[in-house]
Amino acid sequence: MPYELTGKILSVRITATTLSIFDGHAEICEHPRKLGRRGQYSTELSHAPKHHQQVQGLWSRAWFLNRARNFGPANVQVITQILDRNKVEAQAYLPCRNILSELGGKKTSLEEDCQEMLNINGHPTYTSLKRVMATLAAAKEQQGTAAPAAQNVKNLKEIQNLSGVFVRDAEHYKGFGGTDA
Template sequence: MQERLLDLNEQLRRVNGTTRREVFDAEEAALLQPLPDHPFESVEYKQLKVGRNYHVTSDYQHYSVPYELAGKILSVRITATTVSIFDGQAKICEHPRKLGRRGQYSSELSHAPKHHQQVQGLWSREWFLNRARNYGPATVQVITQILDRSKIEAQAFLACRNILSELGGKKSSLEEACQEMLNINGYPNYTSLKRVMATLAAAKAQPAAAAPAAQNVKNLKDVQNLSGVFVRDAAHYKGFGGSHAE
């Protein structure tokens, strides 16, 4: 095959007396550009709104942007390896693309405000703790644990929002589930709390244990021992076969 290719390109002469190789060297070789440093990658563009935790979410993964852009719609360029975020034509930042487990965060410390509570329109630690206090002390403690275990607090904001808004329909149920989670020293998150709430609800729905039936055998000893009273017991009637003579 290789020999045939060489023959077609370099040995076989066309009507004008040139070979393919000679035409390439004379007309095309000088126009070639060097190959790119990186192989070709497919690209996807999305328009995404920045959340109140100053992250955009793509394919269930979260990428931070400067907090001043919260609420704004940005253009996001996604390849197999990178996520590039643009405000108009200006590139704001770029993150390695997160793959695998859902809900991962790629966050830059420089994107976070110094004092969340002083930034209008953003979620903050105090914002969530204030809402947790409406449910009870156990809920406050669970939300605090979730906020404290994140490298950057903003990484926990979405989980806190989901717990308080989606599981908090019944205040007493969420508070009870949080207390149970604290009692067993569990790892609180949306999924584990939802599971505990379902378990507690199922336990409440079980019917109460049936009370034992009342005793239907009469105790005749006290009556038989009374002076002047004679009461026949069951053995007296065994010989009658179900019929009684007068």
């Protein structure tokens, strides 16, 4: 339906083969009915506003590869593998967008993660790359916490003055805790 009629109450006639839209008694447009999955939609570019009609074909192989180059050569290889894997290249655009926008937009380590994916000869997908990212992040975190523990034994030689200190012996605690040790 033309965008100028957005918000108006219109009438629709649906037959087995066509879909017609009416404003009162005037027919605005008629289209062949889409057969396929329920809820399917289609866009008639001529009904879109003029400034939206020029956006056809923004996503392309070159567009994704140019974005991947911003991260590095391993990212270019991963995106190329994803684009080459599909018979219809456009089916790979959404996974490529998700990798570059969602994983690349939030993480500074995307290039390192793509290199790891290539090193293990993995099957690059959004999900597998996300798992590699989590694994490498956990490894870095574990590596950072491997520092030696601080000394937890007090040097009693430093404590010289024990006057006024009362220390109970083990006999005092035998009745507590429910077990007689």
